[in-house]
Amino acid sequence: MTTHPALEAIRGGLVVSCQAYPGEPMRDPDTMCRVAQAVAAGGAAGIRAQGLADLRRIRAALDLPLIGLWKDGDGDVFITPTLDHALAVAATGADIVALDGTRRPRPDGRTLAQTVKAVHERTGRLVMADVSTREEGLAAAEAGADVIGTTLAGYTPYSRRPEDTPWPRSSTGETHPGPDLDLVAELAGELSVPVIAEGRYHLAEQAAEAMRLGAHAVVVGTAITHPTTITRWFARAVTGEP
Numbered sequence: 001m002t003t004h005p006a007l008e009a010i011r012g013g014l015v016v017s018c019q020a021y022p023g024e025p026m027r028d029p030d031t032m033c034r035v036a037q038a039v040a041a042g043g044a045a046g047i048r049a050q051g052l053a054d055l056r057r058i059r060a061a062l063d064l065p066l067i068g069l070w071k072d073g074d075g076d077v078f079i080t081p082t083l084d085h086a087l088a089v090a091a092t093g094a095d096i097v098a099l100d101g102t103r104r105p106r107p108d109g110r111t112l113a114q115t116v117k118a119v120h121e122r123t124g125r126l127v128m129a130d131v132s133t134r135e136e137g138l139a140a141a142e143a144g145a146d147v148i149g150t151t152l153a154g155y156t157p158y159s160r161r162p163e164d165t166p167w168p169r170s171s172t173g174e175t176h177p178g179p180d181l182d183l184v185a186e187l188a189g190e191l192s193v194p195v196i197a198e199g200r201y202h203l204a205e206q207a208a209e210a211m212r213l214g215a216h217a218v219v220v221g222t223a224i225t226h227p228t229t230i231t232r233w234f235a236r237a238v239t240g241e242p
């Protein structure tokens, strides 16, 4: 049973991740803010966004629950990798601080439990632990995370590969790397903290399935807010090129 207003507000809803990657034309806080406003108009229950400038800009413009992260560094742990990153994200006004919730060594040497505790004590914000496996999800909940996200499933060398969970995209039988719905079911079945389904939700049907499996909410990014990737899907289908 969750009680925090931001978690209650996204319960049963769609959270839209609004991110542009380094060097891309849309990598600009005002642009991302407009994307966030556009998805809010479409019924997003919450926003997930990256980078301090984007978070500040979006926080000032929108009242929706905001999940903030800061991708930094070129190591294995790059989603809000240290406590300092987490404190900076909290200072933007994000309601929930998303961070790497795996058991890999963190660049500042702190454990996940130490990091979560410090965020709670020093900011009062909630922590979303982005994990890649069932074991990591259970450990992150044990470490005190308020919400567990399946964000990193398929993005660590030891987690289930996305190719193992393909979903058909068209009547021609074309398949696409799918989300790890089994992980959502496993975690939702075992945890009392909310589980957020995130990562490669490219079809509305997949998002609906995650909810049936017990997700608290679903985060969709690429399929809504990344036109370069969406264009590539359609361009390949139209040209027949691989």
Ligand SMILES: CC(=O)N[C@H](C=O)[C@@H](O)[C@H](O)[C@H](O)COP(=O)(O)O
Residues within 6 Å of the ligand: 017, 019, 069, 151, 152, 155, 198, 199, 200, 201, 219, 220, 221, 222, 223
């Ligand atoms: C693995 C990683 O770095 N994931 C990031 C986490 O914030 C984002 O790049 C994703 O876009 C986000 O998780 C939403 O997922 P999708 O774009 O597949 O709907």
